Amino acid sequence: MIKSINNHIDKFLASLDDIDDNQKGIIKNKYATTVTDDLKKGHITSNVCMITASVANKNPKELAEILTKMLSDSSEFKTVESAGPGFINVTLHRADFTSVVNEVNKNLINYGESSIGKSKSVQIEFVSANPTGPLHVGHGRGAAYGDAIGRILSLSGYKVEKEYYINDAGRQIDILTTSVFIKVFKKHFTDFFPTNAYKGSYIEDIGSIFIDKNNPELSVDVSLLKDDLPIDEEKEIDELILRIKKNEPSLWLNLKDFALNEVLTSIKDDLKLFNVSFDQWFYESSLGDVSDKNSQVAAAINTLKDKELAYEEKGAIWLNTSSSGDDKNRVLIRDDGRATYFASDVAYHKDKVDRGFNKLINVWGADHHGYIKRIEASLDGLGFEKEKLSVQLVQFANLFKDGKKVKMSTRSGDFYSLADLIKDIGTDAARFYYLSKQADQHLDFDLDLAKSDTKENMFYYIQYAHARICSLITKYEEEYSQLPESAQSISNGSYKSCDKLIHEMSKYPNVVARSCSALQPHLIIFYLKDFAHTFHSFYNDNHVLTESKENIDSIIYCLCGAKTVISNGLGLLGIKAIEKM
RNA sequence: GCGCCUGUAGCUCAGCUGGAUAGAGCAACUGCCUUCUAAGCAGUGGGUCAGGAGUUCGAAUCUCUUCAGGCGCGCCA
Numbered sequence: 089m090i091k092s093i094n095n096h097i098d099k100f101l102a103s104l105d106d107i108d109d110n111q112k113g114i115i116k117n118k119y120a121t122t123v124t125d126d127l128k129k130g131h132i133t134s135n136v137c138m139i140t141a142s143v144a145n146k147n148p149k150e151l152a153e154i155l156t157k158m159l160s161d162s163s164e165f166k167t168v169e170s171a172g173p174g175f176i177n178v179t180l181h182r183a184d185f186t187s188v189v190n191e192v193n194k195n196l197i198n199y200g201e202s203s204i205g206k207s208k209s210v211q212i213e214f215v216s217a218n219p220t221g222p223l224h225v226g227h228g229r230g231a232a233y234g235d236a237i238g239r240i241l242s243l244s245g246y247k248v249e250k251e252y253y254i255n256d257a258g259r260q261i262d263i264l265t266t267s268v269f270i271k272v273f274k275k276h277f278t279d280f281f282p283t284n285a286y287k288g289s290y291i292e293d294i295g296s297i298f299i300d301k302n303n304p305e306l307s308v309d310v311s312l313l314k315d316d317l318p319i320d321e322e323k324e325i326d327e328l329i330l331r332i333k334k335n336e337p338s339l340w341l342n343l344k345d346f347a348l349n350e351v352l353t354s355i356k357d358d359l360k361l362f363n364v365s366f367d368q369w370f371y372e373s374s375l376g377d378v379s380d381k382n383s384q385v386a387a388a389i390n391t392l393k394d395k396e397l398a399y400e401e402k403g404a405i406w407l408n409t410s411s412s413g414d415d416k417n418r419v420l421i422r423d424d425g426r427a428t429y430f431a432s433d434v435a436y437h438k439d440k441v442d443r444g445f446n447k448l449i450n451v452w453g454a455d456h457h458g459y460i461k462r463i464e465a466s467l468d469g470l471g472f473e474k475e476k477l478s479v480q481l482v483q484f485a486n487l488f489k490d491g492k493k494v495k496m497s498t499r500s501g502d503f504y505s506l507a508d509l510i511k512d513i514g515t516d517a518a519r520f521y522y523l524s525k526q527a528d529q530h531l532d533f534d535l536d537l538a539k540s541d542t543k544e545n546m547f548y549y550i551q552y553a554h555a556r557i558c559s560l561i562t563k564y565e566e567e568y569s570q571l572p573e574s575a576q577s578i579s580n581g582s583y584k585s586c587d588k589l590i591h592e593m594s595k596y597p598n599v600v601a602r603s604c605s606a607l608q609p610h611l612i613i614f615y616l617k618d619f620a621h622t623f624h625s626f627y628n629d630n631h632v633l634t635e636s637k638e639n640i641d642s643i644i645y646c647l648c649g650a651k652t653v654i655s656n657g658l659g660l661l662g663i664k665a666i667e668k669m
Numbered sequence: 670g671c672g673c674c675u676g677u678a679g680c681u682c683a684g685c686u687g688g689a690u691a692g693a694g695c696a697a698c699u700g701c702c703u704u705c706u707a708a709g710c711a712g713u714g715g716g717u718c719a720g721g722a723g724u725u726c727g728a729a730u731c732u733c734u735u736c737a738g739g740c741g742c743g744c745c746a
Contacts (some may be wrong), residue, residue, distance in 0.1 A: 118686070121740060131725065138688065165710075172689035173727065279706040404744055415671070415742065422744045429746045457673055458741045529675070530739070541708045544695050552708055560705060602685055614683055669708070
């Protein structure tokens with residue numbers, strides 16, 4: 089029906105001959121015809137007259153009068169009124185208003201879908217945590233967010249590819265390997281453990297499994313490895329890495345692959361538990377080494393050099409990023425010939441664009457925001473439209489348990505992992521609360537609340553509505569065996585208690601669309617909260633199963649739709665609606 | 670110092686590309702269970718939308734500025 093009203097609005101705009109086509113284009117882009125926030129204002133509302141007034145410097149109320157008359161004359165709608173500063177409020181004929189119930193019941197899991205994505209391909213890169221240890225709760229928010237926007241974009245007509253970038257090439261992996269190496273040979277190393285090595289218990293676990301499978305032995309004296317290391321923490325670990333690589337080359341490679349694989353497996357397991365899936369796992373190492381002229385890293389840097397954006401200074405290769413607004417230029421290749429993380433990332437983004445995506449979304453921790461300019465500059469330099477890239481920042485979440493802040497990590501290497509969180513409150517509650525606030529803002533995540541059974545716990549409040557509906561439907565099925573296929577007394581207007589619920593239902597597609605264009609899943613959460621409230625209120629005021637058979641049929645048919653809306657909404661967040669509480 | 674984010678009820682937060690009397694939960698107070706799940710519903714009180722200026726028919730929303738808080742500014746990843 090919104091489409092029909094917009095058709096009339098098109099004619100209305102066409103009839104205004106003192107406004108030029110350019111202005112009309114602006115108006116068409118800006119105005120909105122939507123479901124009203126409240127039934128008191130009718131069913132559908134449009135602000136087109138106010139937009140027209142501001143663009144063309146006219147009187148909104150006068151325009152509203154004209155449009156009201158046009159819409160009224162069509163007799164397509166029950167009533168049309170101009171209201172407030174110039175809104176057009178349309179009340180639909182009963183059958184049109186209630187038709188959304190049929191629509192929901194017909195489309196089921198597809199209710200809410202749209203084609204705003206126009207089948208464009210979009211790649212979402214998220215989590216991409218260094219494979220040096222298990223995922224912790226800091227990664228959870230990005231995981232929930234990236235996965236949710238993937239689902240929302242898919243439903244909105246985008247072709248979505250979700251990717252995890254594995255930093256398996258840098259120093260961090262060397263430190264991981266070294267840490268495990270020491271644990272494997274802990275008898276030889278006795279108490280020795282470098283300050284900057286990883287200390288979590290998972291390191292020891294990986295070491296134990298490696299011993300079981302390989303029963304390795306050192307071919308050199310351990311003192312050759314650990315004696316006379318530099319005192320500086322950073323230099324100490326770097327020197328140790330070098331010595332192990334040199335003295336135990338095959339063991340090193342073997343152990344490195346093993347450790348990386350173990351950690352990645354644990355990451356994948358956790359993500360699976362968290363109901364997050366990826367289409368691609370991209371290995372940084374596949375970009376090759378800068379020393380190899382045929383590698384992608386070298387190719388990307390050469391391209392930048394050819395364009396005179398990359399240059400040599402103080403023995404290093406720099407990228408001119410400041411010309412694109414960065415604070416200073418950045419190093420691509422260090423003076424010792426090793427590539428920086430940034431160089432790999434430039435090559436990685438070149439690869440992404442070469443794969444032909446229409447749109448790239450990077451989900452990054454908010455602490456990386458200083459990095460955006462840099463990567464944009466490199467895309468610019470490689471001749472790509474930086475508008476294709478959208479970086480979504482995810483702020484840290486502070487977790488509170490027993491009223492106290494949960495420490496993310498400690499020196500000892502112990503931390504509250506994503507797996508711990510899932511064990512504590514479950515995947516669904518965790519995802520829900522991660523997504524309950526705009527991603528780029530600080531989130532205080534109260535674990536006690538997430539487990540509590542009060543109304544304050546929005547998650548259970550919504551689930552409870554779904555469970556109540558399921559319970560009614562089950563009871564109906566026990567009595568009548570077959571679910572109703574229409575809502576007679578609702579569509580003919582003899583039963584109106586569901587009207588508010590129907591009105592809420594009709595808002596859903598627009599919520600999904602907004603959530604899609606803003607990349608904000610939390611909009612769905614707040615919608616569901618309102619929707620659940622509308623249902624609970626209805627449930628209290630109406631005793632469904634003692635109504636007349638005709639009314640019961642209608643209500644149940646309508647509630648099947650309500651159930652679909654809740655489970656679809658939660659589904660977009662990667663959360664399963666529960667049928668019984 | 671520079672850059673980004675935030676400031677809405679006592680608390681935690683919504684507020685859709687500027688729009689109709691600024692909303693919800695918690696907390697406080699008052700009602701509602703012999704019938705479908707009370708993890709629920711209905712109601713009352715509570716606001717200088719951090720302060721100031723501007724843009725306009727119209728600002729919590731946009732611009733500027735002040736104040737307060739958070740984060741980022743490596744040849745780390």
